[in-house]
Amino acid sequence: MWANDKAVVVPSKSAIMAAGAPPNANPIGQQVPLFACMDIMQEMEDGTAVLPLFLDLDEANAAMDQALEVDGGSSDDFEVVSLSLPRAVELLATVPETPAFQFMPPMASVKYIQEYLS
Secondary structure, three states, rough: OOOHHHOOOOOOHHHHHHOOOOOOOOOOOOOOOOOOOOOEEOOOOOEEEEEEEEEEEHHHHHHHHHHHHHHHHOOHHOOOEEEHHHHHHHHHHOOOOOOOOEOOOOOHHHHHHHHHHO
């Protein structure tokens, strides 16, 4: 792919399993699962609502728990759901009411990049 100036996002095995794939599934070629709590939005400085989409289920659950600590509520009333990257793009392109998305990379990836750049 590099020779053709193309890139591919390969989901982690734990992410595809959290989205319902069997344990022996190969992550290469699988749709990229995203995780979000549809009831928790971030408000940007301009007042627009943004829905964070995580590539890691545990990080989505941690963000939901953090939002509940700040805003109150019970985790029993909220759930993290999975949707595929193609579905997220389709929603943005075809459903006008769809909020803006903020794609949240896994913290392990962010840490790796920060260490690489140091």
